Amino acid sequence: MAESSSSSAPCAEFDFAPGDLARLRFAFSPVSEAVASLRMLQDPGRHALHLPWIRAVRPLLGELDLELLFALAPPGPYIADFLTPPPTSPLPDIGAELHLVASADPDKAAAEAARVPAAHSPTVQQFLADPAAGTVRVADLLRRYWDPALSPYWPQIQGLFDSEVLRRSRQLARQGAAAMFNDLHGNISWNGGRLRVTTQAWRRTGPLLGDGMILVPSVFHWPDTTVMAEPYQPMLIYPAPGVATVWQQGIVPTGEALTALIGRTRARILVALAEPATTAVIARRLSMRPGAVSQHLKVLHAGGLLSRNRTGREVFYASTPLGRALCAAS
Template identity: 80%
Template structure:
């Protein structure tokens, strides 16, 4: 096996418990430096994507949902097709079906996993650029004059269902301030809210969408 006799492998095999502890410590450092600062945005984006796809599936069916996921993915007459350069496979999905995995790290293509593993389709989550975007949300003078500049920024920033914490991070505002504006916008019929577990997601209503488009 390539690499089986490298110093790192020999050190691990000599004391697997200590090796496992070192790996866990390295993963922890990676989490603290690379992921933890952005985790509220990442989790919020992925949860809103899952919620949006569930609604789309229930409302419009599998064909519409799959055809909207990614240019590499298409659905035609009950057949799912995924274009990939890695390998070719055709046939029915077995076992527990297909798991859809939105990702903020895999872009711009898709990846596929199949038997003997659980079939899995990973695709780039829409809006991934907003994970690292903070503060800048363009609005118009008309919308600013109608509902106020800060509330206009909040309304425009909610392109997809989002939580208060994620939106606060995106806008470089405190969660408390964002929550106050969300409450007013919701009371005015510009936002709807939906609870998923312990999280509350806000989304623009038809009226809220029309204001953003009209402005």
């Protein structure tokens, strides 16, 4: 996997045939977030935005030995790719993804581990001596790390991803691939069917070869982008807008006038619905019970402050022009 930075010269280029856009999909990955967060723990000074999370999590890790995970996912342009398999579902489960890590091809895992800077360390050499057992150990370590470090924050993170995936899917459908890709990040550009992502570590040019591409919003890859390609399904990870709000659990700023008019809770819900979201997403975002959120949504909808649209089994709410005007005026 290659990390990208807007100041770097090399780039990865992907030529899209007409059918490739039909195979373009969005997903997010719990295990990819966990691996990216490990890199932040090793270089906290580079990621001031995430210091609230780092300060909260470090005391919880106790005696957990993270040496192998740190070695396989160091700060810098390269990590062992088997740690971050492309998500197979729009809503992946951490258990399912850890199973993919544990069952990774031992030869590929060993080849990737041999490329990390700490490849000659005793920790990595032990992994290389028995990569089949090593991948199982890595998956177990990731699970033991996930429980204290990511699990408590995952509802907030997933809520951010749900909103981002919905927004980008609509943008792609309404405005096309050029508008959507050119709006993702400064490292990413689209021109005439070619997607270009600046990278730090490697160059890649050519077609997608019929595999399509997965677009993955991220919290812990901020502020950079990351690219994965052959022999894996091409994957582009980019920082989701609004990352800073993840560490402000339950905090949605509202104006005094809006609060006085409709009440604090309904004001928070209305402000949080600047982008479409479901009842479950808003409940996670505001740390509220879904039943309570549902009751407030009904009142706001009846008052003309929210619109309601069904997509498949999901019902998405969003502020109406009147609702947005009230928020702006408060």
